Amino acid sequence: MRRMTGALLAAALACVHTARADGLDPTEQKIVAAVKAHAPQALALLEQSVRINSGTMNARGVRDVGQLFRKAFDDLGFSTRWIDMPPGMHRAGHLVATRDGNRGKRVLLLGHLDTVFEPGSPVPAWQQGAGDGRVRGQGVSDMKGGDVIVIEALRALQRAGALDGARIAVMFTGDEEEAGNPKSVSRGDMVELAKRSDVALSFESNIPDNEGQATATVGRRATATWELQVQGRQGHSMGVFGTNGYGAVYETARILDAFRREVAEPGLTFNPGVILGGTDVTLDDANSRGTAFGKTNVIANTTVVKADLRYLDYPQRDRAQARMRDIVAHSLPGTSATIAFHDSYPPMAVTPGNLKLLDLYARASQDAGLGTIGAVPAEARGAGDIQFVAPLVDSLDGLGASGHGAHSPDEDLDVASIERGAVRAALLIYRLTR
Missing domain, CATH: 3.30.70.360 (Alpha-Beta Plaits)
Incomplete structure (x- = not known):
């Protein structure tokens, strides 16, 4: 895909900012209601996952978090499997969940199970604020909050009767924070999934702009x-x-x-x-x-x-x-x-396809009353798994939860961003897979 630059990129982004709100159809209203009705369960799942240390080199902890999320996908009717990496790579492996269907685009959802906090880290596993709507802990925003958004979005689709027939694959890697080498092995299965997909959505943490509005990522260095x-x-x-x-x-x-x-x-x-x-x-x-x-x-x-x-x-x-x-x-x-x-x-180039996804995501957000979505400059983010699939399919990243201080003792999460993220993601997935 050709990289978009200059005036063409500016014009495309302007279209994103002026996307018209068209409202929600009855099924979409059910999807939104399902997300909101189960917000406490989403927070409980986040806490359960965060209390399991899953530093990249803690293979057992990574697998335990994978097993926790695997059960959620099993309950949703996905076929799940764990992919082990060769012993010499010293990595836990990856969780893959797939669901066959016959309609809409084939959607690949990406997350990761590991954090930068290895066993023995002095950073508390979980700390809930005193009524400030925030939680602190190991990987709350990078990116177990994003993983929970994936699961809650899919649960809402199922509760609204909108999951059947959708073609969805999910991959939660166990070593995103320090990908195993050679990457042709550690990311080989991800590339193969991308080749069988039309769209890839990654749920790394959402970075609000200077006015606090949500954003998404259409390019990464x-x-x-x-x-x-x-x-x-x-x-x-x-x-x-x-x-x-x-x-x-x-x-x-x-x-x-x-x-x-x-x-x-x-x-x-x-x-x-x-x-x-x-x-x-x-x-x-x-x-x-x-x-x-x-x-x-x-x-x-x-x-x-x-x-x-x-x-x-x-x-x-x-x-x-x-x-x-x-x-x-x-x-x-x-x-x-x-x-x-x-x-x-590899680079995630800014392409017309990525910008179209951003436009669809912004429309879903506006239709749900959650405001528009801006684009994060490529140089404002580090590297991420989305870059291995972006050369193959239209891609969008940064659909996860919002927080501050990723990778630091002060890493925190805006709890309400899980609900917002799940609503946006569920609507986008629904519209892509109809």
């Missing part, structure tokens, strides 16, 4: 990693800048500062997350840690930098990598350097 290795000529520090050259640390500083000054452009970021330098460097790549030894009177001979790169599309990636390689090649005297890039998540 790709991610890659890069590693810079620099070599210098070890010698007495009295010879630095002269016969012994500049050393590995100065060359590393030159390269990184040149990246900052000469490579940056809108939508592109590159972040050096780990730097080790000295005369003896050891990097534990698997655990992203290492050691460095050196002395102030010895010129450093080695530096290693591990970093990420985020870009809007492949042309932007190619421009950035070409500039970075050119900067690396112009070494200071007495030094040499190499840089290597590794792609990770």
Whole structure:
């Protein structure tokens, strides 16, 4: 699908903001009523899931949350299965639920079971506020709140008699926060589901705009990693800048500062997350840690930098990598350097199909009296599972619950956003599958 830019994108988004409210038909009114009538049960399911620690590396906890949600899908008449990952990947696996039908579009719903909070985290599992309508806890908004929205939306469709005949697949991954490698394996089943779908909806947390209005995501930046290795000529520090050259640390500083000054452009970021330098460097790549030894009177001979790169599309990636390689090649005297890039998540390009989905979602929200929906800039979100399927099907993300402080001790959730999210999602799924 072709990426939409400039005036065409602005015009399309303007159409979204002015979508006309057409009201709800009788079935849709039943769907909305079903969501609202079962809001307490939704909160109870959220609490039950959040109280189970499911840090990405806690395979047992991830499976336990998967079993909790699997029962909900079983009760809805879905065929469910657990997909194990190879033992060497050290990941719990994924929950898949499917329901065959004969009408409407084939819809793929995405969520994830894991959180960034591993066992032993000091962050409380669950804390309910004192009448402020918010809860805090491990993964409440990222993204167990979104998982609950999926389930509650489907339950409402069933209660309104609107689920039969719909063609729906659901995949809740067990390692979204740190996807297992190779990703061709950890996301292979997701890609196959996408190939048998027409639309993909992902329920990562909803990000309200500056006025508190809900949004959705039509594009996300790709991610890659890069590693810079620099070599210098070890010698007495009295010879630095002269016969012994500049050393590995100065060359590393030159390269990184040149990246900052000469490579940056809108939508592109590159972040050096780990730097080790000295005369003896050891990097534990698997655990992203290492050691460095050196002395102030010895010129450093080695530096290693591990970093990420985020870009809007492949042309932007190619421009950035070409500039970075050119900067690396112009070494200071007495030094040499190499840089290597590794792609990770593909870009979710802004396409006409994605914008059409946003328009349908905004109409459903307006028809339910919940206001319009804006679009989140691609650079305002991190990487997500939707990016593995977006090149294959029209896609929309950010349909989950609203909260603050994701991945932090202050992660919280606006409880009412579960009801709002379930109403919007149920109406959108209903309209797609009619």
